[in-house]
């Protein structure tokens with residue numbers, strides 16, 4: 672859960688009332704997509720969360736802050752648990768949460784058949800696509816699931832989604848040193864996205880220990896990449912702020928280690944529980960770790 676510091680200020684002073692936050696929720700325990708830069712991918716797939724279990728993350732997080740945005744960017748591939756995710760979002764938009772669909776974002780590696788029906792089932796909800804590479808070869812190298820969803824077919828699905836929805840698409844792009852962060856890749860990406868209305872989000876890679884040999888791109892490379900997309904292709908491009916790396920809860924770092932015998936760090940403050948496959952850490956729930964970064968809090972949900 673991330674507090675939005677700007678939303679907490681009004682005229683340079685703290686806003687009255689509770690802080691408003693963005694909540695990152697999970698849709699599965701583990702994930703079968705096995706992206707090579709993601710700790711969750713090393714766990715394999717355990718099971719799908721029910722719509723109730725997804726909404727439960729919002730229920731608990733709402734006890735601590737006014738949740739303004741929800742992003743499906745925690746554990747799992749949301750579109751592989753399509754029915755439960757659609758149902759959970761419909762509940763989140765209803766009473767008592769009343770979240771605006773424009774403030775909900777679902778992130779996918781690009782499950783084409785689900786993208787094709789996404790707008791019909793969830794009009795106005797934002798779609799984010801984890802593209803991470805400008806060509807099929809690099810995509811397959813870092814995201815094995817890309818073999819099942821070839822880039823050409825994915826781009827065609829995105830075009831028809833945008834034609835129907837008239838909504839911009841968020842493109843997620845993890846910056847991996849020497850793999851996908853060179854100038855030529857920025858030009859390839861710019862050309863690939865020319866026909867779409869998109870916002871590109873460049874994501875600094877967070878270390879996942881021995882599970883991956885990738886290194887993060889240098890800040891200079893990330894800025895140069897952004898400059899090409901903005902300057903040459905006029906694509907709105909942001910760089911994601913890194914948060915939560917200190918407690919292994921940043922993007923791509925969520926994992927449950929069944930061999931871990933220590934109490935979960937996120938729950939230590941409340942006596943802790945043993946990590947197991949039935950516990951999702953670093954998400955949202957009934958307990959929180961006050962040692963976390965000042966503007967981010969992590970919860971654990973036991974199922």
Ligand code: SF4
Pocket residue numbers: 702703704705706709710711712745746747748780923
């Ligand atoms: S990045 Fe997302 S889709 Fe890929 S393995 Fe991790 S959780 Fe699954």
